[in-house]
Structure formats: C-alpha cells, structure tokens
Amino acid sequence: xxxxxxxxxxxxxxxxxxxxxxxxxxxxxxxxxxxxxxxxxxxxxxxxxxxxxxxxxxxxxxxxxxxxxxxxxxxxxxxxxxxxxxxxxxxxxxxxxxx
Amino acid sequence: xxxxxxxxxxxxxxxxxxxxxxxxxxxxxxxxxxxxxxxxxxxxxxxxxxxxxxxxxxxxxxxxxxxxxxxxxxxxxxxxxxxxxxxxxxxxxxxxxxxxxxxxxxxxxxxxxxxxxxxxxxxxxxxxxxxxxxxxxxxxxxxxxxxxxxxxxxxxxxxxxxxxxxxxxxxxxxxxxxxxxxxxxxxxxxxxxxxxxxxxxxxxxxxxxxxxxxxxxxxxxxxxxxxxxxxxxxxxxxxxxxxxxxxxxxxxxxxxxxxxxxxxxxxxxxxxxxxxxxxxxxxxxxxxxxxxxxxxxxxxxxxxxxxxxxxxxxxxxxxxxxxxxxxxxxxxxxxxxxxxxxxxxxxxxxxxxxxxxxxxxxxxxxxxxxxxxxxxxxx
Numbered sequence: 001x002x003x004x005x006x007x008x009x010x011x012x013x014x015x016x017x018x019x020x021x022x023x024x025x026x027x028x029x030x031x032x033x034x035x036x037x038x039x040x041x042x043x044x045x046x047x048x049x050x051x052x053x054x055x056x057x058x059x060x061x062x063x064x065x066x067x068x069x070x071x072x073x074x075x076x077x078x079x080x081x082x083x084x085x086x087x088x089x090x091x092x093x094x095x096x097x098x099x
Numbered sequence: 100x101x102x103x104x105x106x107x108x109x110x111x112x113x114x115x116x117x118x119x120x121x122x123x124x125x126x127x128x129x130x131x132x133x134x135x136x137x138x139x140x141x142x143x144x145x146x147x148x149x150x151x152x153x154x155x156x157x158x159x160x161x162x163x164x165x166x167x168x169x170x171x172x173x174x175x176x177x178x179x180x181x182x183x184x185x186x187x188x189x190x191x192x193x194x195x196x197x198x199x200x201x202x203x204x205x206x207x208x209x210x211x212x213x214x215x216x217x218x219x220x221x222x223x224x225x226x227x228x229x230x231x232x233x234x235x236x237x238x239x240x241x242x243x244x245x246x247x248x249x250x251x252x253x254x255x256x257x258x259x260x261x262x263x264x265x266x267x268x269x270x271x272x273x274x275x276x277x278x279x280x281x282x283x284x285x286x287x288x289x290x291x292x293x294x295x296x297x298x299x300x301x302x303x304x305x306x307x308x309x310x311x312x313x314x315x316x317x318x319x320x321x322x323x324x325x326x327x328x329x330x331x332x333x334x335x336x337x338x339x340x341x342x343x344x345x346x347x348x349x350x351x352x353x354x355x356x357x358x359x360x361x362x363x364x365x366x367x368x369x370x371x372x373x374x375x376x377x378x379x380x381x382x383x384x385x386x387x388x389x390x391x392x393x394x395x396x397x398x399x400x401x402x403x404x405x406x407x408x409x410x411x412x413x414x415x416x417x418x419x420x421x422x423x424x425x426x427x428x429x430x431x432x433x434x435x436x437x438x439x440x441x442x443x444x445x446x447x448x449x450x451x452x453x454x455x456x457x458x459x460x461x462x463x464x465x466x467x468x469x470x471x472x473x474x475x476x477x478x
Contacts, residue, residue: 085457
C-alpha cells in the first residue's frame with residue numbers, strides 16, 4: 001500500500017532521525033559498544049537489558065550529550081537516561097528552549 | 100495443546116481471587132482488585148504466582164550447545180550465578196516465548212513465558228538431536244512466585260538476609276530459606292520495579308506463599324494477579340508474548356535488535372532472522388498515548404491513521420493508572436514509527452487523537468529508592 005506522511009510529519013521524522021542517529025553514533029564511539037549505530041533501536045533501554053550499561057557509563061553519556069549537542073543532563077535526571085528515545089526527548093527539549 | 104493444569108497455589112489460596120488460563124495453566128488473575136494491586140506494585144510490594152512459567156533443566160556434556168541451538172542470545176559467555184533474558188524462535192523467525200536462561204555450571208535452567216510449555220518441550224526435544232543431554236520438564240514440579248515493587252528487596256532482606264541488597268539484575272542465589280524451605284531467588288522482573296522470582300519445590304507452595312505474605316504485612320504487600328502484572332509490563336514496555344509478541348513477525352519489529360547475537364548461528368529461526376536483518380523492517384513497535392479520551396481503550400487490531408491513510412494497528416492497549424489515560428502499542432510502518440507524531444486511532448465511530456511517545460510510559464519509584472539508605476518504614 002502506498003502511504004505518504006504529510007510534509008509536517010516528514011519534517012518531524014527527519015529532525016528526530018537526525019538526533020537519534022547522532023546519539024547512537026556518540027554512544028557507540030564513546031562507550032566503545034560492540035553494536036553498529038543502525039543496530040540500536042530507538043526504544044532500546046540503556047541499562048539493565050538493552051545496552052547493558054552501568055552507572056559509570058551514565059557519566060560518559062552525560063559528557064557525550066554535552067559534547068555532541070551542547071546540552072547538560074543533570075546527574076539525577078534518571079528519567080532522561082532510560083532509553084535512546086528518552087535521551088532524544090531531552091536533547092530536543094533543550095534545543096527548542098535554546099532556539 | 101495439552102490439558103489445562105492448575106497452579107498448585109490454587110489449592111491452598113485463602114484470599115478471594117479470580118482465575119484465568121495463561122500458557123495452559125489456570126492461575127490467579129486478580130485478588131483485591133486492580134487498583135489495590137497496582138498500588139502495591141508501584142508503591143510497596145506485590146506478591147504473585149508465576150507457576151504458569153515453563154521450567155526446564157538441561158544437563159549433560161552437550162547442554163551448552165543444545166541451549167544455544169534453542170535461544171536467540173548467546174549463552175556461551177554466561178557465567179555461573181547469572182541469567183540472561185532472551186527468546187526462543189520458530190523457524191520462520193517469529194517468537195515462541197521469552198526465556199530466562201540460568202547458568203548452573205554444566206547445567207542450565209530455562210524459565211519460559213508466552214507459550215504452552217508442552218510446545219516448548221517439543222522444541223527442546225527437537226534441539227537435543229543426538230546430543231548427550233538430559234532434559235527435565237519441571238513445569239509441574241517446581242513453583243515460581245514473584246515479588247515486585249520498590250521495596251521488594253526489603254521484604255526479601257527481612258526473610259533471607261542482607262545478601263539480597265548485593266544481588267544484581269539477572270543474578271541468582273540458591274539455597275535461600277523462606278519459611279524453612281530452600282528456594283532459588285533470581286533478580287528479574289517485568290514490572291520496571293525491583294523484582295525477584297522465587298523457585299521452590301511444588302510441595303512447599305503453601306509454606307512459602309504464607310511466609311511471603313506474613314513478612315509482607317509490614318510493607319503493605321498485596322497478592323497480585325496476572326492482570327495487573329500485564330498492565331505494569333505494558334507501562335514499562337516489557338514484551339507481552341500474547342500481544343505484541345504474537346502480532347509481530349520477528350523480534351526486529353519489537354526493538355530487540357541488540358538482543359540478536361550476530362556471531363552465533365545455527366539456532367532455531369536464525370536463517371529467517373538473518374534474512375530479515377539484511378532488509379528494511381516493514382513495521383516497528385512504538386508506544387502510543389491516547390490523548391483523545393481518558394477512558395476509551397482502543398481494541399486490539401484498531402487502525403492507526405493519519406489523513407485517511409492507515410499506518411499501522413494497535414497490538415496491546417490498557418488504561419494506565421500512572422498517566423490517567425489509555426496507552427497502547429502499535430505496529431507502525433517503519434517510516435512513521437517515530438516519537439512525537441500525531442495520529443488517530445479508530446475506535447468504533449470515533450477517531451481518538453493519539454501521539455507516539457518514548458518507552459517506557461512511566462517513571463518507576465524504584466529508580467529513586469536506594470536499598471542501602473531507604474526503607475519502606477521511613478518512606
């Protein structure tokens with residue numbers, strides 16, 4: 001079936017995709033993950049199952065987001081540090097505030 | 100399908116409850132009611148019967164090879180005392196069940212959920228081939244209870260000691276006495292809160308169940324049924340094999356790509372999954388918050404639409420007490436499976452406004468509870 005997203009939805013998808021890709025690339029590079037960025041799904045959990053990161057990695061993620069997007073995640077903001085998508089939610093919210 | 104069997108707990112339960120059949124096992128689905136049970140899991144402790152799990156022990160010199168032929172993840176690197184959570188697939192790549200694999204050394208324990216254990220037993224016997232292994236189906240001889248909640252660790256600390264505080268996610272300990280009965284405790288769970296599964300010989304279900312409930316009095320613990328467990332599972336985005344698991348073609352559609360071990364081969368479903376990984380996945384699962392109604396929960400199979408075009412369908416949906424709104428999972432065309440998009444969900448004559456959102460739907464109290472410092476009594 002041929003489906004087409006509206007222009008505004010496609011813009012939204014493109015913007016989100018760009019941020020998600022940048023986050024995945026940053027995590028793979030910084031944490032030396034054994035996955036390729038495209039092998040990490042957007043809703044992948046960072047800790048526990050999923051990427052199986054630990055508390056030391058969380059500091060690296062915070063530094064990584066600051067370095068890549070110039071945004072500061074507070075150390076106790078555990079709600080942003082749950083999945084790739086929650087990281088992207090935070091990055092997007094900060095970029096919107098700045099712009 | 101084999102004959103439905105009754106959870107051994109059903110013969111000894113004093114609490115009023117309803118039952119249902121899960122994975123061919125008749126087990127408790129609700130006790131005091133969803134509201135009280137939900138509150139217990141999210142704020143204190145919920146105690147539940149997981150006897151519907153399939154339980155298998157695989158031993159012998161080829162046990163590792165056989166288990167690795169059965170599951171999608173790689174078990175070879177699993178140390179003694181640890182477990183992994185993975186899937187058993189069918190040849191076409193679809194999911195048969197999810198499974199905790201516990202490494203006991205040369206032997207492995209499998210705790211499965213999502214399919215009749217009789218089917219899983221068949222898959223295991225096929226995988227054994229000519230291998231030198233012994234397979235024991237413990238489904239009806241071993242019971243599993245679960246303790247979930249932000250203070251589940253504290254209840255178990257009272258019963259078996261401070262070593263519970265050091266037990267990490269997917270680690271297990273054996274010979275833990277509860278009510279004088281030796282149990283195995285695996286830290287795991289599908290509610291997003293602290294969770295532990297307690298395995299014990301079936302003849303001791305009454306003793307251990309009552310010991311858990313008695314210790315739970317100080318924590319306002321409640322017996323909780325399967326219904327509220329599936330609600331918490333959805334809120335935290337743990338896969339429900341009876342909903343999104345059954346609706347998807349393979350684990351790739353369910354955001355499980357990182358769970359696929361790409362160095363391992365020759366497991367059931369490998370070829371189909373590998374073929375799927377080389378092409379773009381047609382649909383992907385995504386969370387949906389129903390903003391158009393506080394009460395209307397869409398039916399499974401409801402269409403997800405935008406501007407008259409169908410982009411996917413609902414595969415799981417419940418009312419979320421945490422959000423005060425219905426939530427759902429939808430399998431959506433991959434090009435549209437992104438957070439922050441506005442859709443409508445067809446619900447009878449209505450089109451409910453809905454938005455795609457990040458996993459999980461909730462923020463768990465367990466994220467803020469520190470076992471070394473906090474206590475339910477001082478909360």
